[in-house]
Amino acid sequence: MYIVSQAMKPITAEELNLFEEQHNISLPSSYRRWLEQYGEGTYTGWMNIQRPDRDVLAPFVEYDFWIHTEDAPISQRQLQECVSIGSSVDGDFLAVHPQVEGLLWLPRHDEHITVWACEDAEFGELLDRIYCGYYQQDKPLTPHYYEPWNELRHHTFYHVENGEQGDSLYELAQRCKKEFKWDVVVENEHTCMLFMASIGGYLRFNYAYGREVAMFYEETGDSGGGRDHELHLFLIAHHCHPVHIGGVEE
Incomplete structure (x- = not known):
């Protein structure tokens, strides 16, 4: 698995032990190992792995959001006892319950x-098993990568002027692939993502939209001559205009 950034913030075993004691629950051992090694973050672009939280699902007790028949694994009232451990980019929840x-x-x-x-x-x-089963896919998303969350993460979005002024987004992505050395490339008909360890992030070409490029990188206090700046200049030279710069919010 490719780790996008080495600026990870692992969660200590002591913190997880305290949570288990306070809420009388045993967290899955594989989940604990993941948090202790990598910390919170996003797995393969679709699942946010988060520290355990008892408050996330409690509000849903008041709403008939899911079916709670005798065959359901939990009752509606038991939602307030569930511990959320992750959420997908589509808004699905992953949780555990003391009696399940x-x-x-x-x-x-x-x-x-x-x-x-x-x-x-x-x-x-x-997570791969859930992805394949729930979304009815023959195989999981590959290559596997993990994007740890930290306060260094920033982003810049660019609007691409194509047509007579420059390359199409696909042509620009192919040119960029050849111009720089990348650690991992993820590409399909919807997107092209180019990962580079020296920026602690990646470039994302949004083929589906056709005119958007995003650069996710870590702000390390460099004076402006880092590889992220080289990528910025490359994009500017190829008719990509910055439209938003900021920190990455979880």
Whole structure:
């Protein structure tokens, strides 16, 4: 698995032990190992792995968001006892409950809660299994990468002027792939993502939109001559105009 940034913020075993004691729950061992090694972040662009939180699902007790029949893994009242451990970019929740063996999947666009066995698999493997099962995919997203969250993360969005003034977005991405050395390339009909360890981030060409490029990088206090600045100058030279610069919010 490719780690986008080495500026990770692992969560200590002591903090996780304290949470388990306070809420009388045993967190999945694979989930604990992940947080202790990598900290919070986004896995392969679709799942946000977060520290355990007892308050996230409690508000849903008052709403008939999911079906809670006798066959459902938890009752509506038991939602307030669930501990959220992650959420997908589509708004689905991943949680655990003291009386349920396995991971609870609470979908944003479905009324049925499902349970996924933890077994002894690594946490990334469990997430791959959920992705394939819930989204009905033959294989998980690859290559696997993890984007740890930290206060150094920033972004710049660019609007691309193509047509007679410059390359199409696809042509620009191919030119950029050849111009610089990249650690990992993720490309399909919707997007092209080029990862580089020296910036602690990546460039993302939004093929689906057609005119957007985003650079995610770490602000390290460099005076302006770093590789992220070289990428910025490359994009400017190819008719990409900055439209938003800021920190990355979780």
